[in-house]
Amino acid sequence: MSELLTLKYTVHGDNFTGAGEASVSMKRELRQLGFDANVIRRAAIAMYEGEINMVIHAEGGEAEVIISEDRIEIILRDEGPGIANVELAMKDGFSTAQDNIRALGFGAGMGLPNMKRYSDDMRIETEIGKGTTVYMTILSDSPKNAL
Amino acid sequence: MKISEIASLLDAEVLCGKENLGGEVKSACGSDMMSDVLAFVKDQAVLLTGLLNPQVIRTAMMMDMQCVVFVRGKKPTPDVLALAENCKLTVLTTNERLYTACGKLYAAGLRGGDLIE
Incomplete structure (x- = not known):
């Protein structure tokens, strides 16, 4: 399928207040392109959790969204500490976030599981001390649209 | 239930969005943990919370909600309201x-x- 639009964002790591701005912008673009509301919601939540993760754990990073008719691909790149044990990090409730983050309503170990739950495909490349890249695909036509 | 009824039942002050008080909502959730809202909540239109930061509003936006109720008399800062x-x-x-x-x-x-699920 042909590519409709590519969006690029910088996620600033020093600013929890601004976390989510890229997701809001992407959501607006997807709405203008006429995507189904469930597809938009899945993409927005997956990206939002990813953005929050980049702010909490990695001092920010870069987000790229490649929009085609049949899919939305989200790539989140950071130069943070990396994830020591991806399998463990994917478990509901596992978190290395500090209490100050929990006080803000996040850091309950739901971020990565939520990203997996709402995307049709998710892949994590990570290296300790170098950073993490998360690739997520949200398909326009997917049984997950019923979520 | 109309949002205006929610305001009336809770004796609540409307801080913004007066024009949408006639909007009809079918379900609600209450939580201070936004990740839980993002994980488990489906088709909820109202979020009740004691948390007061911009991520509450963004979470509601992501979930296509219509109304946020701050409890214990809390009022968000003008930038959050904006x-x-x-x-x-x-x-x-x-x-x-x-x-x-x-x-x-x-x-x-x-x-x-x-x-x-």
Whole structure:
């Protein structure tokens, strides 16, 4: 399928207040392109959790969204500490976030599981001390649209 | 239930989004943990919370909600309210605590809606 639009964002790591701005912008673009509301919601939540993760754990990073008719691909790149044990990090409730983050309503170990739950495909490349890249695909036509 | 009824049941002050008080909502949720809202909540239109940061508004936006109710008389800062106004969310504040506020709405027929498995 042909590519409709590519969006690029910088996620600033020093600013929890601004976390989510890229997701809001992407959501607006997807709405203008006429995507189904469930597809938009899945993409927005997956990206939002990813953005929050980049702010909490990695001092920010870069987000790229490649929009085609049949899919939305989200790539989140950071130069943070990396994830020591991806399998463990994917478990509901596992978190290395500090209490100050929990006080803000996040850091309950739901971020990565939520990203997996709402995307049709998710892949994590990570290296300790170098950073993490998360690739997520949200398909326009997917049984997950019923979520 | 209309958002105006929610405001009335909770004796709440409308902080923004007065124009949408006639909007009809079918279910609500109450939580201070936004990740839980993002994980388990489906088709809920109202979020009751004691948390007061911009991520509450963004979470509601991501979930396509219509109304946020701050409990225990809390009022967000003007920049948080501006964010809500920008996305046409109605924001209320009530002196009730979270448990009581949820209980009053539930007793009046506003249920919790489906959970995502």
